Amino acid sequence: PDELLADFLSGCVDFPPADADVAPLVLYEFGRLMDRFASTELRPDEAENLAADCRSMQELAWHRLHTGHWKDVPVFWRRLYARLAFIVVWLGQQQRQAADSQVGDERPARTPGRLRPRPAARHPLAQLAGLADRLHARLPAVPACPPCRCCPLAEATRDWPAASAGPARGRTVVRLTRPSLEEFGRLKEPVIVCGVMDHWPAMQRWDWRYLLDRWGHRTVPIEIGSRYTDDDWGQQLMPLSEFFSRFVAPRCAAAADSGPKACERLPCGYLAQHGLLDQLPDLASDTDVPDYCCLGDGEPDVNCWFGPPHTVSPCHQDPKPNLLCQVRGFKAVRLYPAEQSDRLYPVGGGHLLAGTSRIDVERPDLAEFPLFDGADELLALLGPGEALFIPAGWWHHVRSLSCSLSVSFWF
Numbered sequence: 001p002d003e004l005l006a007d008f009l010s011g012c013v014d015f016p017p018a019d020a021d022v023a024p025l026v027l028y029e030f031g032r033l034m035d036r037f038a039s040t041e042l043r044p045d046e047a048e049n050l051a052a053d054c055r056s057m058q059e060l061a062w063h064r065l066h067t068g069h070w071k072d073v074p075v076f077w078r079r080l081y082a083r084l085a086f087i088v089v090w091l092g093q094q095q096r097q098a099a100d101s102q103v104g105d106e107r108p109a110r111t112p113g114r115l116r117p118r119p120a121a122r123h124p125l126a127q128l129a130g131l132a133d134r135l136h137a138r139l140p141a142v143p144a145c146p147p148c149r150c151c152p153l154a155e156a157t158r159d160w161p162a163a164s165a166g167p168a169r170g171r172t173v174v175r176l177t178r179p180s181l182e183e184f185g186r187l188k189e190p191v192i193v194c195g196v197m198d199h200w201p202a203m204q205r206w207d208w209r210y211l212l213d214r215w216g217h218r219t220v221p222i223e224i225g226s227r228y229t230d231d232d233w234g235q236q237l238m239p240l241s242e243f244f245s246r247f248v249a250p251r252c253a254a255a256a257d258s259g260p261k262a263c264e265r266l267p268c269g270y271l272a273q274h275g276l277l278d279q280l281p282d283l284a285s286d287t288d289v290p291d292y293c294c295l296g297d298g299e300p301d302v303n304c305w306f307g308p309p310h311t312v313s314p315c316h317q318d319p320k321p322n323l324l325c326q327v328r329g330f331k332a333v334r335l336y337p338a339e340q341s342d343r344l345y346p347v348g349g350g351h352l353l354a355g356t357s358r359i360d361v362e363r364p365d366l367a368e369f370p371l372f373d374g375a376d377e378l379l380a381l382l383g384p385g386e387a388l389f390i391p392a393g394w395w396h397h398v399r400s401l402s403c404s405l406s407v408s409f410w411f
């Protein structure tokens with residue numbers, strides 16, 4: 001854990017030249033704070049001074065984080081802010097523990113208690129996650145949310161929903177129930193795998209009520225805007241409960257009462273491609289890494305995709321194979337082979353959006369993108385308990401048809 005902690009704390013050293021004026025100085029000061037933090041024992045007054053100095057530097061980082069457009073803020077400031085926040089919380093936690101153990105001690109302490117800033121056994125971030133869960137339980141309850149009305153509607157139609165997801169010319173992907181590892185390893189194109197999530201506690205537990213009760217006050221990154229390719233798209237940090245009340249509940253109600261068009265007119269927020277299971281270890285224990293992921297190299301990258309009806313992930317490709325596991329709600333996915341990239345008109349190399357198609361595949365402009373007409377299209381209507389296997393490099397476009405909770409495993 002000491003090595004992990006050192007790695008984590010020092011991981012903010014690469015800063016882009018934009019900040020070359022101030023960053024070296026800040027980094028030097030941060031190094032001095034780290035030296036104080038790393039000293040084997042800290043008296044309570046030393047710990048308090050260190051926490052105050054960290055807070056001052058955090059304030060500087062906070063200002064930098066809120067200067068200009070978020071896309072232009074060097075990642076250095078985010079990393080620095082996170083590390084300082086870690087030290088402050090860690091010191092506070094240690095101080096409380098020391099105070100608690102002194103209260104329990106029958107003999108009066110002769111010398112001031114000494115604080116050990118170093119973590120004991122588990123990864124420091126996992127320890128903090130546990131602490132956050134305990135603190136959350138003491139906060140006021142988040143108002144209960146109404147039962148979802150958009151999911152039953154989406155379930156009612158098992159056909160491709162052309163009205164919302166656009167006309168389709170492709171064939172439907174095959175469904176397989178728990179194929180053997182050998183069979184799975186031989187797959188050359190997308191399939192829907194059934195039966196791999198049946199034992200996940202998430203299948204029984206996960207809905208918005210459960211998420212908000214347990215983690216409603218936790219801060220999550222939300223993508224704001226209809227598509228990440230749009231100019232007005234951005235990201236905001238907010239509590240999960242705010243995400244639900246601003247984006248999920250209104251869009252669910254509009255989808256249920258007035259249909260997809262009305263839903264799409266409302267602002268869209270999407271908790272997309274976020275390592276929420278690392279942030280909330282208890283949530284992770286409701287899931288399981290599918291056995292098929294052992295066919296990849298090392299640990300899979302696990303991301304959550306939680307959102308309202310009619311989120312759209314524009315057509316793009318990823319370098320790793322994927323199992324997109326659907327816990328709640330429905331998604332309409334269009335897929336195109338990796339080797340047909342020239343028919344998908346990718347955004348030019350070197351661009352932030354490289355690996356993303358320029359085509360709106362739901363309503364393609366064939367005059368502008370004529371080759372797309374010849375692309376092989378596969379269609380997947382993904383429902384609860386189903387996992388979509390997307391081989392590496394396959395292009396995919398994803399629209400949620402109801403509010404939706406999915407977990408992806410890139411392996």
Ligand SMILES: O=C(O)CCC(=O)C(=O)O
Pocket residue numbers: 305311312313318322324331396398399406408
């Ligand atoms: O579910 C989504 O919106 C997109 C998922 C995706 O693109 C992925 O898992 O790679």
